[in-house]
Amino acid sequence: MMKNTNYMKLEFASKSTNEAFARVVVAAFASQLDPTIEEISDIKTAVSEAVTNSIIHGYENVEGMVTIESRIVDNEIEIIIKDDGKGIDDLEKALEPFYTSKPELERSGMGFTVMETFMDKLEVVSEPGKGTKVRMIKKFKSLPNKE
Amino acid sequence: MRLILDTIDENLIVKFKGELDHHTTEEARNKIDMWYFEKRKKNIIFDLRELNFMDSSGIGLIMGRYKTCKENGGEVFIVSSNSNVERILRMSGIYKIIRVYPTVDSILENSLEG
Numbered sequence: 001m002m003k004n005t006n007y008m009k010l011e012f013a014s015k016s017t018n019e020a021f022a023r024v025v026v027a028a029f030a031s032q033l034d035p036t037i038e039e040i041s042d043i044k045t046a047v048s049e050a051v052t053n054s055i056i057h058g059y060e061n062v063e064g065m066v067t068i069e070s071r072i073v074d075n076e077i078e079i080i081i082k083d084d085g086k087g088i089d090d091l092e093k094a095l096e097p098f099y100t101s102k103p104e105l106e107r108s109g110m111g112f113t114v115m116e117t118f119m120d121k122l123e124v125v126s127e128p129g130k131g132t133k134v135r136m137i138k139k140f141k142s143l144p145n146k147e
Numbered sequence: 148m149r150l151i152l153d154t155i156d157e158n159l160i161v162k163f164k165g166e167l168d169h170h171t172t173e174e175a176r177n178k179i180d181m182w183y184f185e186k187r188k189k190n191i192i193f194d195l196r197e198l199n200f201m202d203s204s205g206i207g208l209i210m211g212r213y214k215t216c217k218e219n220g221g222e223v224f225i226v227s228s229n230s231n232v233e234r235i236l237r238m239s240g241i242y243k244i245i246r247v248y249p250t251v252d253s254i255l256e257n258s259l260e261g
Contacts, residue, residue, distance in 0.1 A: 016170035041231040048202040052169040108207040117238055
């Protein structure tokens with residue numbers, strides 16, 4: 001049987017106004033899997049967290065580009081969010097719930113915990129001075145529409 | 148996102164409509180703090196019933212106002228019924244320190260009794 005596959009790539013400036021744009025685009029791409037309202041909300045939230053991290057931490061006060069790639073294979077969606085920013089010095093610490101390097105900005109330190117909770121799989125690769133790549137996978141309970 | 152501010156007695160009522168993320172919390176934070184201090188209010192009531200989306204930036208915003216209110220001898224209350232917003236509030240553990248109510252009136256009645 002042929003696998004249902006699809007792919008998209010999106011690139012945008014690291015402006016905070018693009019946080020809403022990015023999560024809506026990924027949610028729209030995921031909608032072809034006929035997700036529940038809850039599943040769409042999970043995706044929107046996880047994407048929002050990763051993109052916000054790239055903008056606040058990756059690029060701090062400079063402007064750069066954020067790339068999102070997403071792939072659908074059957075009832076699974078893979079989302080890769082990448083920046084070429086300053087990277088994360090201590091990844092282990094960054095992944096701890098409630099840890100934030102920016103308490104003065106009232107960051108809750110929950111970004112990665114949210115991604116981990118709302119998605120089925122989370123991988124973070126970061127290199128100081130080079131950037132950060134977040135890879136997330138979610139399996140939808142609903143079956144993809146058959147062609 | 149639309150932010151609607153109102154005051155009742157010693158409470159500042161903060162109502163959000165739309166989506167609350169890092170971008171929109173930046174705008175909201177200054178306005179909320181300005182009203183809180185200028186109008187010398189004690190408590191903040193966050194009405195989240197018409198909020199369709201919130202990420203962890205919203206948690207940061209609420210926690211920040213919780214600290215401010217505590218420092219001024221006040222409390223923070225949440226009014227919520229939206230299930231998507233409820234989920235992130237619940238996973239953040241915020242309900243261990245902030246009580247959630249179904250309506251603004253139920254908070255006002257409660258604080259009159261107390």
